[in-house]
Amino acid sequence: MGGYGGYVWGSYIVTALLIAAEIIWVIQRRKVLLKRLARMSRLTKG
Amino acid sequence: MALAGINWFKYSSPASFYPLAGKMMPWFAGLATVLTVVGLYMSFFVAPTDYKQGEAYRIMFIHVPAAWMSMFIYVVMAVYAALGLIFNTRLSAMMASSLAPTGAMFTFLALWTGALWGKPMWGTWWVWDARLTSELILLFLYIGFMSLEAAIDDPRRATRASGLLAIVGVVNVPIIYFSVQWWNTLHQGASISLDKAPSMATIMLVTMLVMTLAFWMYTIAIVLYRVRCEILERERHSEWVTELMEERK
Numbered sequence: 250m251g252g253y254g255g256y257v258w259g260s261y262i263v264t265a266l267l268i269a270a271e272i273i274w275v276i277q278r279r280k281v282l283l284k285r286l287a288r289m290s291r292l293t294k295g
Numbered sequence: 296m297a298l299a300g301i302n303w304f305k306y307s308s309p310a311s312f313y314p315l316a317g318k319m320m321p322w323f324a325g326l327a328t329v330l331t332v333v334g335l336y337m338s339f340f341v342a343p344t345d346y347k348q349g350e351a352y353r354i355m356f357i358h359v360p361a362a363w364m365s366m367f368i369y370v371v372m373a374v375y376a377a378l379g380l381i382f383n384t385r386l387s388a389m390m391a392s393s394l395a396p397t398g399a400m401f402t403f404l405a406l407w408t409g410a411l412w413g414k415p416m417w418g419t420w421w422v423w424d425a426r427l428t429s430e431l432i433l434l435f436l437y438i439g440f441m442s443l444e445a446a447i448d449d450p451r452r453a454t455r456a457s458g459l460l461a462i463v464g465v466v467n468v469p470i471i472y473f474s475v476q477w478w479n480t481l482h483q484g485a486s487i488s489l490d491k492a493p494s495m496a497t498i499m500l501v502t503m504l505v506m507t508l509a510f511w512m513y514t515i516a517i518v519l520y521r522v523r524c525e526i527l528e529r530e531r532h533s534e535w536v537t538e539l540m541e542e543r544k
Contacts, residue, residue, distance in 0.1 A: 250350040250351075250353075251344070251349040251350040251351075252349075253351040253415055253500065254350075254485050255385070256351055256354060256358045256411040256412065256414065256415055257350060257351065257411075258317055258500065259411050260354045260357050260358070260407070260408040260412075261357060263404070263407055263408075264361070264404055264408070265359050266398050267404060268400075268507070271396065271400060271517060272517065275517060275520050275521050275524065276520075278438060278524050279520075279523070279524050282524055282527055282528060283527075283543070286527060286531055286536065286540050286544070287540055289531065289540075290540040290541065292538060293537070295462045
Protein backbone atom coordinates (compact mmCIF):
# COMPACT_ATOMS: atom_id res chain seq x y z
CA MET A 250 0.00 0.00 0.00
CA GLY A 251 2.97 2.33 -0.55
CA GLY A 252 3.44 3.13 3.14
CA TYR A 253 -0.25 3.95 3.64
CA GLY A 254 -1.33 0.43 4.67
CA GLY A 255 -2.32 1.41 8.22
CA TYR A 256 -4.56 4.21 6.98
CA VAL A 257 -6.17 2.22 4.14
CA TRP A 258 -6.71 -1.01 6.12
CA GLY A 259 -7.75 1.01 9.16
CA SER A 260 -10.58 2.44 7.07
CA TYR A 261 -11.71 -0.78 5.42
CA ILE A 262 -11.43 -2.96 8.54
CA VAL A 263 -13.34 -0.54 10.79
CA THR A 264 -16.06 -0.26 8.09
CA ALA A 265 -16.34 -4.06 7.89
CA LEU A 266 -16.40 -4.39 11.69
CA LEU A 267 -19.11 -1.75 12.13
CA ILE A 268 -21.29 -3.25 9.42
CA ALA A 269 -20.85 -6.74 10.91
CA ALA A 270 -21.65 -5.38 14.39
CA GLU A 271 -24.81 -3.70 13.10
CA ILE A 272 -25.99 -6.90 11.39
CA ILE A 273 -25.33 -8.99 14.53
CA TRP A 274 -27.07 -6.35 16.67
CA VAL A 275 -30.31 -6.37 14.64
CA ILE A 276 -30.39 -10.18 14.35
CA GLN A 277 -29.88 -10.46 18.11
CA ARG A 278 -32.57 -7.84 18.75
CA ARG A 279 -35.08 -9.78 16.63
CA LYS A 280 -34.25 -13.06 18.39
CA VAL A 281 -34.74 -11.54 21.85
CA LEU A 282 -37.92 -9.80 20.73
CA LEU A 283 -39.45 -12.94 19.22
CA LYS A 284 -38.68 -14.90 22.40
CA ARG A 285 -40.33 -12.19 24.51
CA LEU A 286 -43.39 -12.05 22.26
CA ALA A 287 -43.70 -15.85 22.29
CA ARG A 288 -43.57 -15.79 26.12
CA MET A 289 -46.20 -13.03 26.18
CA SER A 290 -48.40 -15.03 23.84
CA ARG A 291 -48.09 -18.15 26.07
CA LEU A 292 -48.94 -16.13 29.19
CA THR A 293 -51.99 -14.56 27.53
CA LYS A 294 -53.26 -17.98 26.47
CA GLY A 295 -52.49 -19.61 29.83
CA MET B 296 -48.29 0.52 -15.34
CA ALA B 297 -48.75 -2.45 -13.03
CA LEU B 298 -47.26 -0.36 -10.22
CA ALA B 299 -49.98 2.26 -10.71
CA GLY B 300 -52.61 -0.37 -9.88
CA ILE B 301 -51.12 -1.04 -6.41
CA ASN B 302 -52.80 0.61 -3.45
CA TRP B 303 -49.70 2.16 -1.87
CA PHE B 304 -51.66 3.55 1.10
CA LYS B 305 -52.29 -0.02 2.17
CA TYR B 306 -48.56 -0.33 2.93
CA SER B 307 -48.58 2.62 5.31
CA SER B 308 -50.19 0.24 7.80
CA PRO B 309 -47.59 -1.64 9.89
CA ALA B 310 -49.56 -4.89 9.58
CA SER B 311 -49.39 -4.75 5.75
CA PHE B 312 -45.84 -3.45 5.58
CA TYR B 313 -44.40 -6.11 7.91
CA PRO B 314 -44.72 -9.06 5.44
CA LEU B 315 -43.78 -6.83 2.47
CA ALA B 316 -40.56 -5.75 4.24
CA GLY B 317 -39.81 -9.41 4.97
CA LYS B 318 -40.14 -10.26 1.26
CA MET B 319 -38.06 -7.30 0.03
CA MET B 320 -35.23 -7.53 2.56
CA PRO B 321 -33.39 -10.60 1.13
CA TRP B 322 -33.33 -9.05 -2.36
CA PHE B 323 -31.68 -5.87 -1.13
CA ALA B 324 -29.29 -7.86 1.08
CA GLY B 325 -28.32 -9.98 -1.95
CA LEU B 326 -27.80 -6.90 -4.12
CA ALA B 327 -25.71 -5.27 -1.37
CA THR B 328 -23.50 -8.38 -1.12
CA VAL B 329 -22.91 -8.61 -4.89
CA LEU B 330 -22.23 -4.86 -5.21
CA THR B 331 -19.86 -4.90 -2.20
CA VAL B 332 -17.83 -7.78 -3.69
CA VAL B 333 -17.66 -6.03 -7.09
CA GLY B 334 -16.90 -2.65 -5.46
CA LEU B 335 -14.10 -4.06 -3.28
CA TYR B 336 -12.58 -5.90 -6.25
CA MET B 337 -12.61 -2.67 -8.27
CA SER B 338 -11.26 -0.66 -5.31
CA PHE B 339 -8.18 -2.86 -4.88
CA PHE B 340 -7.55 -4.57 -8.22
CA VAL B 341 -9.01 -2.42 -11.01
CA ALA B 342 -8.67 1.23 -9.96
CA PRO B 343 -5.08 2.37 -10.60
CA THR B 344 -2.81 4.07 -8.07
CA ASP B 345 -3.36 7.82 -7.94
CA TYR B 346 -0.40 9.81 -9.26
CA LYS B 347 -0.62 12.38 -6.43
CA GLN B 348 -2.05 10.57 -3.41
CA GLY B 349 -0.65 7.11 -4.08
CA GLU B 350 -2.56 4.21 -2.49
CA ALA B 351 -4.06 6.40 0.26
CA TYR B 352 -6.75 7.63 -2.13
CA ARG B 353 -8.39 4.17 -1.94
CA ILE B 354 -9.86 5.37 1.37
CA MET B 355 -12.10 7.60 -0.79
CA PHE B 356 -14.02 4.54 -2.02
CA ILE B 357 -15.35 4.21 1.54
CA HIS B 358 -15.18 7.82 2.69
CA VAL B 359 -17.21 9.51 -0.07
CA PRO B 360 -20.06 6.92 -0.20
CA ALA B 361 -20.25 6.96 3.63
CA ALA B 362 -20.45 10.78 3.67
CA TRP B 363 -23.15 10.79 0.95
CA MET B 364 -25.15 8.14 2.81
CA SER B 365 -24.85 10.03 6.11
CA MET B 366 -26.56 13.07 4.55
CA PHE B 367 -29.03 11.15 2.40
CA ILE B 368 -30.22 8.98 5.31
CA TYR B 369 -30.71 12.07 7.48
CA VAL B 370 -32.91 13.73 4.84
CA VAL B 371 -34.99 10.54 4.44
CA MET B 372 -35.26 10.25 8.23
CA ALA B 373 -36.45 13.87 8.50
CA VAL B 374 -39.03 13.29 5.72
CA TYR B 375 -40.41 10.25 7.58
CA ALA B 376 -40.42 12.20 10.85
CA ALA B 377 -42.35 15.03 9.15
CA LEU B 378 -44.85 12.58 7.62
CA GLY B 379 -45.32 11.04 11.05
CA LEU B 380 -45.95 14.41 12.67
CA ILE B 381 -48.26 15.74 9.94
CA PHE B 382 -50.31 12.65 9.10
CA ASN B 383 -49.81 10.79 12.38
CA THR B 384 -48.78 7.63 10.52
CA ARG B 385 -47.26 5.09 12.87
CA LEU B 386 -45.07 3.49 10.23
CA SER B 387 -43.33 6.81 9.42
CA ALA B 388 -42.09 7.17 12.98
CA MET B 389 -40.91 3.55 12.95
CA MET B 390 -39.02 4.15 9.69
CA ALA B 391 -37.35 7.26 11.12
CA SER B 392 -36.26 5.31 14.22
CA SER B 393 -34.92 2.48 12.07
CA LEU B 394 -32.88 4.79 9.85
CA ALA B 395 -31.09 6.64 12.67
CA PRO B 396 -28.55 3.98 13.81
CA THR B 397 -27.41 3.26 10.24
CA GLY B 398 -27.17 6.99 9.51
CA ALA B 399 -25.09 7.48 12.65
CA MET B 400 -22.82 4.61 11.63
CA PHE B 401 -22.17 6.09 8.18
CA THR B 402 -21.55 9.53 9.71
CA PHE B 403 -18.99 8.02 12.09
CA LEU B 404 -17.38 6.16 9.17
CA ALA B 405 -17.18 9.36 7.11
CA LEU B 406 -15.40 11.09 10.01
CA TRP B 407 -13.16 8.11 10.80
CA THR B 408 -12.06 7.46 7.21
CA GLY B 409 -11.70 11.22 6.69
CA ALA B 410 -9.29 11.37 9.63
CA LEU B 411 -7.34 8.38 8.29
CA TRP B 412 -7.07 10.07 4.90
CA GLY B 413 -6.35 13.50 6.41
CA LYS B 414 -3.34 12.41 8.45
CA PRO B 415 -1.12 11.39 5.50
CA MET B 416 -2.54 13.99 3.07
CA TRP B 417 -3.03 17.09 5.26
CA GLY B 418 -0.66 16.13 8.06
CA THR B 419 -3.43 16.17 10.67
CA TRP B 420 -6.24 13.89 11.83
CA TRP B 421 -8.67 16.73 12.40
CA VAL B 422 -9.17 20.45 11.79
CA TRP B 423 -12.13 22.59 12.88
CA ASP B 424 -12.96 23.12 9.24
CA ALA B 425 -16.58 23.95 8.21
CA ARG B 426 -17.10 20.64 6.38
CA LEU B 427 -15.67 18.48 9.16
CA THR B 428 -17.39 20.39 11.93
CA SER B 429 -20.82 20.31 10.25
CA GLU B 430 -20.41 16.55 9.66
CA LEU B 431 -19.58 16.13 13.36
CA ILE B 432 -22.76 18.09 14.19
CA LEU B 433 -24.65 15.60 12.00
CA LEU B 434 -23.31 12.77 14.17
CA PHE B 435 -24.50 14.63 17.28
CA LEU B 436 -27.92 15.11 15.67
CA TYR B 437 -28.24 11.37 15.04
CA ILE B 438 -27.12 10.61 18.61
CA GLY B 439 -29.50 13.28 19.92
CA PHE B 440 -32.40 11.80 17.94
CA MET B 441 -31.79 8.30 19.30
CA SER B 442 -31.13 9.49 22.86
CA LEU B 443 -34.24 11.64 22.95
CA GLU B 444 -36.38 8.80 21.69
CA ALA B 445 -34.93 6.44 24.30
CA ALA B 446 -35.16 8.94 27.15
CA ILE B 447 -38.92 9.60 27.00
CA ASP B 448 -41.11 6.80 28.33
CA ASP B 449 -44.31 7.73 26.49
CA PRO B 450 -43.74 6.49 22.88
CA ARG B 451 -46.00 9.14 21.32
CA ARG B 452 -44.24 12.00 23.07
CA ALA B 453 -40.86 10.43 22.28
CA THR B 454 -41.78 10.21 18.60
CA ARG B 455 -42.94 13.83 18.55
CA ALA B 456 -39.86 15.20 20.32
CA SER B 457 -37.33 13.22 18.28
CA GLY B 458 -39.28 13.95 15.08
CA LEU B 459 -39.05 17.68 15.74
CA LEU B 460 -35.31 17.39 16.34
CA ALA B 461 -34.91 15.48 13.05
CA ILE B 462 -36.82 18.18 11.14
CA VAL B 463 -34.93 21.09 12.70
CA GLY B 464 -31.61 19.31 12.20
CA VAL B 465 -32.16 18.86 8.46
CA VAL B 466 -30.95 22.44 8.01
CA ASN B 467 -27.46 21.07 8.71
CA VAL B 468 -27.45 18.94 5.53
CA PRO B 469 -27.20 21.82 2.99
CA ILE B 470 -24.67 23.43 5.34
CA ILE B 471 -22.48 20.29 5.07
CA TYR B 472 -22.91 20.13 1.31
CA PHE B 473 -22.26 23.81 0.55
CA SER B 474 -19.74 24.44 3.36
CA VAL B 475 -16.84 24.06 0.91
CA GLN B 476 -18.32 26.84 -1.25
CA TRP B 477 -19.54 29.16 1.50
CA TRP B 478 -16.38 29.13 3.60
CA ASN B 479 -12.70 28.88 2.98
CA THR B 480 -12.10 25.27 3.99
CA LEU B 481 -9.19 22.85 3.99
CA HIS B 482 -11.56 20.19 2.69
CA GLN B 483 -11.59 20.13 -1.12
CA GLY B 484 -14.69 20.95 -3.18
CA ALA B 485 -17.05 18.38 -4.67
CA SER B 486 -15.36 15.93 -7.06
CA ILE B 487 -18.72 15.11 -8.62
CA SER B 488 -21.36 17.66 -9.47
CA LEU B 489 -24.44 17.67 -11.68
CA ASP B 490 -23.36 20.71 -13.70
CA LYS B 491 -19.65 19.89 -14.14
CA ALA B 492 -17.63 17.02 -15.56
CA PRO B 493 -16.15 14.83 -12.79
CA SER B 494 -12.60 15.73 -11.75
CA MET B 495 -11.48 12.11 -11.49
CA ALA B 496 -10.73 9.21 -13.82
CA THR B 497 -13.80 7.29 -15.06
CA ILE B 498 -12.73 4.01 -13.44
CA MET B 499 -12.33 5.73 -10.06
CA LEU B 500 -15.74 7.37 -10.45
CA VAL B 501 -17.40 4.08 -11.42
CA THR B 502 -15.80 2.32 -8.41
CA MET B 503 -17.06 5.06 -6.11
CA LEU B 504 -20.57 4.79 -7.56
CA VAL B 505 -20.58 0.98 -7.20
CA MET B 506 -19.57 1.34 -3.53
CA THR B 507 -22.28 3.99 -3.05
CA LEU B 508 -24.89 1.65 -4.54
CA ALA B 509 -23.62 -1.15 -2.28
CA PHE B 510 -24.01 1.07 0.81
CA TRP B 511 -27.43 2.15 -0.42
CA MET B 512 -28.67 -1.42 -0.87
CA TYR B 513 -27.19 -2.37 2.51
CA THR B 514 -29.02 0.54 4.15
CA ILE B 515 -32.36 -0.50 2.63
CA ALA B 516 -31.84 -4.13 3.70
CA ILE B 517 -30.82 -3.36 7.30
CA VAL B 518 -33.53 -0.71 7.72
CA LEU B 519 -36.20 -3.13 6.47
CA TYR B 520 -34.93 -5.73 8.94
CA ARG B 521 -34.87 -3.21 11.79
CA VAL B 522 -38.28 -1.74 10.98
CA ARG B 523 -39.76 -5.24 11.25
CA CYS B 524 -38.42 -5.35 14.82
CA GLU B 525 -39.81 -1.86 15.50
CA ILE B 526 -43.22 -2.90 14.16
CA LEU B 527 -43.34 -6.03 16.33
CA GLU B 528 -42.19 -4.10 19.39
CA ARG B 529 -44.64 -1.22 19.06
CA GLU B 530 -47.59 -3.31 17.84
CA ARG B 531 -47.05 -6.19 20.28
CA HIS B 532 -50.48 -5.72 21.86
CA SER B 533 -52.35 -5.79 18.55
CA GLU B 534 -54.27 -8.79 17.36
CA TRP B 535 -52.28 -9.42 14.20
CA VAL B 536 -49.01 -9.74 16.17
CA THR B 537 -50.66 -12.22 18.56
CA GLU B 538 -51.89 -14.21 15.54
CA LEU B 539 -48.44 -14.07 13.99
CA MET B 540 -46.92 -15.46 17.18
CA GLU B 541 -49.52 -18.24 17.21
CA GLU B 542 -48.63 -19.13 13.62
CA ARG B 543 -44.92 -19.29 14.46
CA LYS B 544 -45.46 -21.98 17.12
